[in-house]
Amino acid sequence: MPRTREAKPTINDVARLSGVSKKTVSRVINRSPLLNDATREKVEAVIAELGYVPNPQARALALRRNFVLGMIYDNPNAQMVLNFQEGVLDAIRDSEYALVIHPVDRHSPALFDDIRRFIEHQRLSGVMILPPLSENDAFAALFDELGCAYVRMGSAELADAVHLVQSNDREGVREAVACLIGEGHRRIGLVEGPEGFRSAVERRAGWREALEAHGLPCDETLVARGNYTFETGKAAGAALLDGPAPPTAIFASNDVMAAGVVHVARERGLDVPQDLSVVGFDDTAIAATIWPPLTTVRWPIRTMARSAARKLIHPEAAGREQSRFPTEFVPRASTAPPRR
Incomplete structure (x- = not known):
């Protein structure tokens, strides 16, 4: 007789053996700050014992959304975009989440339709929007209409703390x-x-x-x-x-x-x-x-990006995440008193 493959452990198995809910297991996997150490350690021990590997695709089908964060930008400062991306990747490393980058042309007459299609086709868990797009309140209204969580990045107060990372x-x-x-x-x-x-x-x-x-x-x-x-x-x-x-x-x-x-x-x-x-x-x-x-x-753009991603990964703790980030003066050798 042909050998049958041993069934892979599921999130239900982890939850049952840990004595917690599936939501708690998911929070452990995605490193939610709301969990106490005892619960985290107990669930992590069961995950290790079973050899459980999360399957984001299966969970996405069940939840009708993907474990994917979107990053939308139109900005000539390529280094800023790269630094923000690296901060997001810091936050989602070792979690179920992935990042999708979506550059746009803010001068395009089809801009809103483009962003709408991107969010609907990707079934995003949340989206981060960089300046200057983030400074337009109409985008926030669009995300609300689509039921998509969002965080705006800005150099001034653009929104409430849950939806904002801001520098001074x-x-x-x-x-x-x-x-x-x-x-x-x-x-x-x-x-x-x-x-x-x-x-x-x-x-x-x-x-x-x-x-x-x-x-x-x-x-x-x-x-x-x-x-x-x-x-x-x-x-x-x-x-x-x-x-x-x-x-x-x-x-x-x-x-x-x-x-x-x-x-x-x-x-x-x-x-x-x-x-x-x-x-x-x-x-x-x-x-x-x-x-x-x-x-x-x-x-502190990389730090801001990490906070933005965590607000979306852990909406239950978004209010605890830092929203306003101070800049820091860094003196080096390019300044001196003027010649007399």
């Missing part, structure tokens, strides 16, 4: 510019971010508030717009440095644009930081690897 960009930039003023700089340029981004608005506000707090004028001739890319950082830096009264320091609204400013300064024979101090924002890998190493504001 304005305060971080204000501190950075105040440090430049403390070193003696009085003409501090700004390479601002792209139009339509709340992060650009918040970072410009931090620059303005620092100047006003120290009695310095907000000279519009010291402002140039970029698009969070190296090339636009170069163009903006050139516009500022080629003016009739160039700044002695420049704050660029992200590290990539700051690197562009350093590049054009060197092209003009300027020494950074002796002739020009440069400060960025993000503290991405480029900040520590260019020369001189870049003074910047650390944006």
Whole structure:
């Protein structure tokens, strides 16, 4: 007679032998923060004894949804998108969940239909939406209509704590510019971010508030717009440095644009930081690897992403997850007092 395969253990077996519900077993698998250590250890011991391996596909069929989180973005800052993705992967590692990335064109007339199809076809457990899309309340209404859990990422308060991870960009930039003023700089340029981004608005506000707090004028001739890319950082830096009264320091609204400013300064024979101090924002890998190493504001995006994913994986504990994340000023070698 042909041999029959031994039946694989199921989540029902784990629940029965552990004396808990299937929901509790699922929470153990997905590392819910609401479980006490005794319950977690008891269920994990049964899982190990049985050799149970979760089957997300089978559970997805039973629950009529997938153990999949979606990440939706349209953002020129590729490093930011990558860092957010890595933070989500940190959160879902060793869980039942997977991540699906969905880039979109925010200028497309079919944008809402595109996102609707993505959510319906993937049967997502939840979706994370990055700026500037996250700043549009209409997307939140769409997710509510579709019954899809969501978390918005922003540089300001966009929603309630359950649906938001937020940084304090304005305060971080204000501190950075105040440090430049403390070193003696009085003409501090700004390479601002792209139009339509709340992060650009918040970072410009931090620059303005620092100047006003120290009695310095907000000279519009010291402002140039970029698009969070190296090339636009170069163009903006050139516009500022080629003016009739160039700044002695420049704050660029992200590290990539700051690197562009350093590049054009060197092209003009300027020494950074002796002739020009440069400060960025993000503290991405480029900040520590260019020369001189870049003074910047650390944006806790990977930590924010982990929190966003955990809010969706553990909705029962979403209110306990951190929602507001402080930035941190990171001084390096690209800033110094101005030449007399």
